[in-house]
Amino acid sequence: FKDVKVPSFGSAHVLSEWKEIMGRVNEGKASSKDLFRLIDMSGDSNGYMNKDEFGIASRRLGNDLSEHRINEIFAEVKKSSLSSETNNLDPIDFEQAITYLSQKNVILSMNALGINYSTLLVFFINLVLLIFLLIMFVLFGINAFVTGGSFGAIVNSLLTAIGGFGLGESQKMDSEEILNEEDVEQTVTMTNRVITSKHI
Numbered sequence: 001f002k003d004v005k006v007p008s009f010g011s012a013h014v015l016s017e018w019k020e021i022m023g024r025v026n027e028g029k030a031s032s033k034d035l036f037r038l039i040d041m042s043g044d045s046n047g048y049m050n051k052d053e054f055g056i057a058s059r060r061l062g063n064d065l066s067e068h069r070i071n072e073i074f075a076e077v078k079k080s081s082l083s084s085e086t087n088n089l090d091p092i093d094f095e096q097a098i099t100y101l102s103q104k105n106v107i108l109s110m111n112a113l114g115i116n117y118s119t120l121l122v123f124f125i126n127l128v129l130l131i132f133l134l135i136m137f138v139l140f141g142i143n144a145f146v147t148g149g150s151f152g153a154i155v156n157s158l159l160t161a162i163g164g165f166g167l168g169e170s171q172k173m174d175s176e177e178i179l180n181e182e183d184v185e186q187t188v189t190m191t192n193r194v195i196t197s198k199h200i
Contacts, residue, residue: 014041032095035061048088054097063101064196073097101195108191113184137162 021038024030030038039057040049049057051070058065065073077089077096089097110116 017041032098033091036089036091036094048090049094050088054089054094057094058101061098063192065101066196069195073100076100105188105191105195108194109184109188112187112191 018038018041021030021034021041024034025038035057036049039053039060040047051067051074054074055065055067055070058070074087074089074097077093077100080096
């Protein structure tokens with residue numbers, strides 16, 4: 001957004017507002033409403049963003065969207081919009097459009113990595129089960145340690161064996177199954193190219 005032109009039509013108040021928004025943009029603290037206002041101030045300053053202005057905004061955010069993709073985003077956002085403007089976005093619509101674009105990017109990236117909601121659900125259930133077993137391990141271990149006797153010796157032996165088995169299994173994870181940062185970055189870049197493809 002550093003190449004956004006300074007509004008030449010406004011008063012000192014508009015220029016002051018523009019500088020304030022640009023300051024937040026440069027600090028990386030700008031909200032979607034700030035970005036909307038910045039694009040609107042650089043265009044017709046009517047309080048709405050048309051498809052051309054949205055295309056400019058998306059390019060400045062790093063997404064060079066095709067006309068088809070922009071129409072898809074507008075159609076999706078306008079389904080739930082309270083705005084009477086059918087071909088324009090208000091600040092709330094713009095925020096929903098940015099959210100929709102981000103979600104689409106995440107879903108396509110996850111699918112390309114072989115991750116879907118059912119996989120995440122299975123992972124979550126396994127994690128909850130592991131936490132439950134860990135809590136039981138601690139509680140039985142404390143109880144066995146405090147009470148002593150043959151029950152305590154058996155529980156302590158079993159807990160040590162189970163802990164060692166679990167640690168050994170966790171180290172056997174196949175290195176091919178672990179997603180490294182480089183693979184994720186390449187997949188996200190590829191997905192972004194698909195989303196911004198002019199052929200769609």
